[in-house]
Amino acid sequence: MNRFTARHILGISTLSPDEITFILDTAESLKDILERPIKKVPPLRGKTVVHLFFEPSTRTRLSFELAAKRLSADTVSISAKASSVVKGETLIDTARNIEAMKPDVIVIRHPYSGTPHLLTKYVNSSVINAGDGTNEHPSQALLDVFTVREHLGHIENLKVVILGDIFHSRVAHSDIQAFTKMGAEVVVSGPATMLPSRQSEVLGAKVVLKMEEALEDADVIIVLRIQKERQGQSLIPSVREYATFFGLSPDKVKLAKSGALIMHPGPINRGVEMAPEVADGPYSVILDQVTNGVAIRMALLSLLLTKAES
Amino acid sequence: MNRFTARHILGISTLSPDEITFILDTAESLKDILERPIKKVPPLRGKTVVHLFFEPSTRTRLSFELAAKRLSADTVSISAKASSVVKGETLIDTARNIEAMKPDVIVIRHPYSGTPHLLTKYVNSSVINAGDGTNEHPSQALLDVFTVREHLGHIENLKVVILGDIFHSRVAHSDIQAFTKMGAEVVVSGPATMLPSRQSEVLGAKVVLKMEEALEDADVIIVLRIQKERQGQSLIPSVREYATFFGLSPDKVKLAKSGALIMHPGPINRGVEMAPEVADGPYSVILDQVTNGVAIRMALLSLLLTKAES
Amino acid sequence: MNRFTARHILGISTLSPDEITFILDTAESLKDILERPIKKVPPLRGKTVVHLFFEPSTRTRLSFELAAKRLSADTVSISAKASSVVKGETLIDTARNIEAMKPDVIVIRHPYSGTPHLLTKYVNSSVINAGDGTNEHPSQALLDVFTVREHLGHIENLKVVILGDIFHSRVAHSDIQAFTKMGAEVVVSGPATMLPSRQSEVLGAKVVLKMEEALEDADVIIVLRIQKERQGQSLIPSVREYATFFGLSPDKVKLAKSGALIMHPGPINRGVEMAPEVADGPYSVILDQVTNGVAIRMALLSLLLTKAES
Numbered sequence: 026m027n028r029f030t031a032r033h034i035l036g037i038s039t040l041s042p043d044e045i046t047f048i049l050d051t052a053e054s055l056k057d058i059l060e061r062p063i064k065k066v067p068p069l070r071g072k073t074v075v076h077l078f079f080e081p082s083t084r085t086r087l088s089f090e091l092a093a094k095r096l097s098a099d100t101v102s103i104s105a106k107a108s109s110v111v112k113g114e115t116l117i118d119t120a121r122n123i124e125a126m127k128p129d130v131i132v133i134r135h136p137y138s139g140t141p142h143l144l145t146k147y148v149n150s151s152v153i154n155a156g157d158g159t160n161e162h163p164s165q166a167l168l169d170v171f172t173v174r175e176h177l178g179h180i181e182n183l184k185v186v187i188l189g190d191i192f193h194s195r196v197a198h199s200d201i202q203a204f205t206k207m208g209a210e211v212v213v214s215g216p217a218t219m220l221p222s223r224q225s226e227v228l229g230a231k232v233v234l235k236m237e238e239a240l241e242d243a244d245v246i247i248v249l250r251i252q253k254e255r256q257g258q259s260l261i262p263s264v265r266e267y268a269t270f271f272g273l274s275p276d277k278v279k280l281a282k283s284g285a286l287i288m289h290p291g292p293i294n295r296g297v298e299m300a301p302e303v304a305d306g307p308y309s310v311i312l313d314q315v316t317n318g319v320a321i322r323m324a325l326l327s328l329l330l331t332k333a334e335s
Numbered sequence: 336m337n338r339f340t341a342r343h344i345l346g347i348s349t350l351s352p353d354e355i356t357f358i359l360d361t362a363e364s365l366k367d368i369l370e371r372p373i374k375k376v377p378p379l380r381g382k383t384v385v386h387l388f389f390e391p392s393t394r395t396r397l398s399f400e401l402a403a404k405r406l407s408a409d410t411v412s413i414s415a416k417a418s419s420v421v422k423g424e425t426l427i428d429t430a431r432n433i434e435a436m437k438p439d440v441i442v443i444r445h446p447y448s449g450t451p452h453l454l455t456k457y458v459n460s461s462v463i464n465a466g467d468g469t470n471e472h473p474s475q476a477l478l479d480v481f482t483v484r485e486h487l488g489h490i491e492n493l494k495v496v497i498l499g500d501i502f503h504s505r506v507a508h509s510d511i512q513a514f515t516k517m518g519a520e521v522v523v524s525g526p527a528t529m530l531p532s533r534q535s536e537v538l539g540a541k542v543v544l545k546m547e548e549a550l551e552d553a554d555v556i557i558v559l560r561i562q563k564e565r566q567g568q569s570l571i572p573s574v575r576e577y578a579t580f581f582g583l584s585p586d587k588v589k590l591a592k593s594g595a596l597i598m599h600p601g602p603i604n605r606g607v608e609m610a611p612e613v614a615d616g617p618y619s620v621i622l623d624q625v626t627n628g629v630a631i632r633m634a635l636l637s638l639l640l641t642k643a644e645s
Numbered sequence: 646m647n648r649f650t651a652r653h654i655l656g657i658s659t660l661s662p663d664e665i666t667f668i669l670d671t672a673e674s675l676k677d678i679l680e681r682p683i684k685k686v687p688p689l690r691g692k693t694v695v696h697l698f699f700e701p702s703t704r705t706r707l708s709f710e711l712a713a714k715r716l717s718a719d720t721v722s723i724s725a726k727a728s729s730v731v732k733g734e735t736l737i738d739t740a741r742n743i744e745a746m747k748p749d750v751i752v753i754r755h756p757y758s759g760t761p762h763l764l765t766k767y768v769n770s771s772v773i774n775a776g777d778g779t780n781e782h783p784s785q786a787l788l789d790v791f792t793v794r795e796h797l798g799h800i801e802n803l804k805v806v807i808l809g810d811i812f813h814s815r816v817a818h819s820d821i822q823a824f825t826k827m828g829a830e831v832v833v834s835g836p837a838t839m840l841p842s843r844q845s846e847v848l849g850a851k852v853v854l855k856m857e858e859a860l861e862d863a864d865v866i867i868v869l870r871i872q873k874e875r876q877g878q879s880l881i882p883s884v885r886e887y888a889t890f891f892g893l894s895p896d897k898v899k900l901a902k903s904g905a906l907i908m909h910p911g912p913i914n915r916g917v918e919m920a921p922e923v924a925d926g927p928y929s930v931i932l933d934q935v936t937n938g939v940a941i942r943m944a945l946l947s948l949l950l951t952k953a954e955s
Contacts, residue, residue: 059747060747062691063690063691063692064691064692064693064747065690065691065719070373070375071372071373071374071375072373072374073374073401073404073405083723083739084742087721087723087743087746088746090721091693091719091721091746091747091748094693094719094721095693095719099375099401099404099405101397101400101401101404103393103397114601114602114603114604115605118601118602118603118605119393119602121622122394122601122602122622122625123397124622125622125623125625125626126397126398126401126625126626126628126629127369127370127374127401127626127629128401291734291738291742292734292738292739292742293734293738294734295735295738312741312742312744312745313745315742315745315746316745316746316747318746319746319747380683380685381682381683381684381685382683382684383684383711383714383715409685409711409714409715411707411710411711411714413703413707424911424912424913425915428911428912428913428915429703429912431932432704432911432912432932432935433707434932435932435933435935435936436707436708436711436935436936436938436939437679437680437684437936437939438711
């Protein structure tokens with residue numbers, strides 16, 4: 026009995042709390058496989074997953090690829106440079122051509138928000154959004170919620186603080202929705218230039234300009250990566266000033282609850298948005314996030330593909 | 336009983352009509368696999384296919400890779416940039432080194448005509464030409480013939496028109512030979528600078544300068560891609576003029592037989608060599624070509640490798 | 646009974662003669678698989694090998710990848726450009742993130758000496774050094790010893806001459822140690838700028854400035870590649886002069902024992918460090934080295950991974 030009926034994973038915005046819980050529970054049972062000497066099971070044998078990445082990515086692509094392989098699916102990867110896009114083909118033509126080769130799932134990352142949604146109108150395969158512009162990165166949010174649930178036992182009534190460039194971060198946008206839907210209180214903070222202007226709330230999260238105030242009594246601190254490559258330097262005076270005023274130092278961590286979880290979607294700019302002692306400290310669950318990412322992606326592939334067959 | 340005796344697939348020029356028919360029949364039986372929920376069969380388990388691509392390619396490489404994986408072969412891909420070629424090694428040394436690692440098939444694409452043929456003198460593996468310079472692209476022609484046979488039931492006595500840069504197109508060169516060998520009448524047309532100069536015939540196809548005349552009573556229209564990246568702009572005054580005078584518009588399609596098949600090897604420059612309404616129209620079989628490409632490549636790999644064992 | 650206890654393969658320096666012999670014997674039994682029509686066996690099914698290459702490489706990466714696939718392991722490849730390194734992440738963070746995805750072996754090539762050793766302090770996976778800076782390239786040395794043993798029956802008391810840029814060559818550094826440990830006499834020669842300055846010995850090999858003297862009575866001649874891309878041109882006056890004075894010509898081969906084996910780690914600069922007639926001559930075992938490379942890497946993966954389970 027598969028009570029998961031979604032055909033695509035486009036964002037947290039289209040998932041219900043029940044669906045999120047079902048994904049987390051599935052990931053939990055699949056995570057055991059990652060601890061075995063033989064980390065491979067047969068459910069997706071004969072299925073094909075296409076990774077269509079229009080932005081460079083190591084860890085997300087690798088995580089999806091390993092997830093697919095551990096479920097015995099075949100994988101092929103297409104990166105923007107190698108793709109026909111350089112030959113002037115439209116995205117829709119690229120997608121329809123890939124579709125015509127009969128893959129089962131297309132995992133797409135694209136610099137423009139909404140691309141995965143557009144894709145679903147033109148292809149029959151299931152589509153998983155692996156990050157679209159500044160919109161959403163749902164598998165990241167699911168692994169974040171999974172990691173918190175694993176460590177703290179529940180999500181309801183937790184205070185989750187997200188620090189950094191909230192405005193441009195698809196991770197923030199997905200995280201806010203995922204934690205809020207699961208009953209947490211989400212507070213966001215960062216430089217004023219990186220927050221929604223003149224709003225006290227974003228997607229249900231409270232905007233708090235003062236980082237010290239935001240951190241108060243936090244159960245979970247999610248620090249976003251400074252995306253130097255995406256936004257140019259004009260939003261912050263300098264990396265050094267960002268580190269001084271907005272970097273998560275051991276002192277600032279003390280403002281949160283004792284034992285508050287420290288999270289980061291990676292890759293970390295050590296000494297910029299997070300001090301090394303915090304990243305490597307006893308309450309950091311950053312590497313657990315990476316491990317759990319494979320489990321979450323196994324769950325997503327497995328739920329979409331076993332559904333497709335029934 | 337495998338009556339297919341070729342060791343390599345270098346071009347349509349070296350295949351007999353019987354061999355072509357045998358390949359098409361094999362592809363037809365393999366195509367069923369692509370419609371199943373589990374698109375994988377075991378005949379090539381333990382075989383290794385090396386894709387050696389000296390030109391960028393998404394769709395051909397992807398098509399070969401999926402074909403190999405669906406027959407359970409292992410695949411490895413080498414692209415020109417990553418290869419030792421940058422270190423000054425000769426092509427023959429590269430090939431002999433790959434050969435020494437005991438692959439079963441080498442699928443090669445190379446900007447110089449004749450490279451796959453040269454390779455066969457130095458390696459024991461089977462070689463498949465995935466496009467060599469302006470010479471041939473046999474798997475493309477086979478999937479084109481397959482697609483026409485699937486839709487119209489036969490090839491004999493059909494009028495097949497190929498439009499575009501006939502002179503520089505390996506697709507045209509292979510298509511002309513394949514359709515001619517199977518009994519079709521082939522007519523080619525395009526700008527005078529893109530046709531064999533002062534010849535009324537090329538490889539058995541009739542050269543007709545006037546596009547309107549060429550299209551008359553056509554059963555099949557194959558539109559070639561304007562290869563901006565290959566030939567520079569000097570052969571045509573401008574892309575816009577090409578579109579106006581040589582692009583396949585709905586009006587021009589009316590000159591052909593009603594229901595004439597519209598084909599394109601992809602990727603399409605929409606609005607240049609073909610109008611979007613034609614590409615997406617009811618008689619376009621462009622995406623069928625893509626699907627059939629996987630089936631044809633499964634047939635080629637399967638015929639070469641099951642033969643090798645006997 | 647697996648008497649191989651090493652957890653990593655970092656260099657020849659940390660392997661005992663017994664361990665080397667055990668690796669060679671294992672490779673010998675695995676080499677048979679490469680001669681079969683079905684070149685695949687199941688021992689590493691469900692295991693994952695990550696290839697983490699911070700330097701371009703075709704043949705070494707391909708060799709490891711084929712070795713892993715023929716033992717039924719899953720493989721993923723990460724190259725420096727695609728990796729998070731471009732986003733400013735440290736090597737250790739990259740490694741710990743990969744580790745968190747639970748691979749079984751990390752095969753690493755890196756331009757800095759000592760990187761694989763550093764890695765072992767931060768990850769639990771087995772690490773194989775596929776070349777680190779100018780330090781070591783152990784799998785190359787093992788396949789060289791294997792190839793000599795296969796052709797001459799033993800290593801003890803052979804005279805092995807290594808020609809070229811001894812100072813900067815990780816292949817030379819590993820070869821010297823491997824052949825010396827197995828009882829051979831190793832002599833190195835090359836331009837004075839490419840030899841350890843004012844030393845008569847390097848890692849147990851005798852330094853002989855005069856190439857003619859070095860070659861006398863040699864059983865094995867290993868010619869190193871001129872690494873134009875690594876060292877700039879300042880060490881040699883010109884490629885032409887290198888070819889004239891230090892290139893291995895047929896005449897120079899005559900100074901060695903009749904039937905002396907000719908070896909090269911590839912890719913060859915034909916006509917520079919080795920004359921084509923020598924590379925293609927009757928005593929060249931250069932392509933055997935390539936074939937044996939797959940067998941040696943199968944042995945390494947298999948020994949590390951079947952050990953890990955016990």
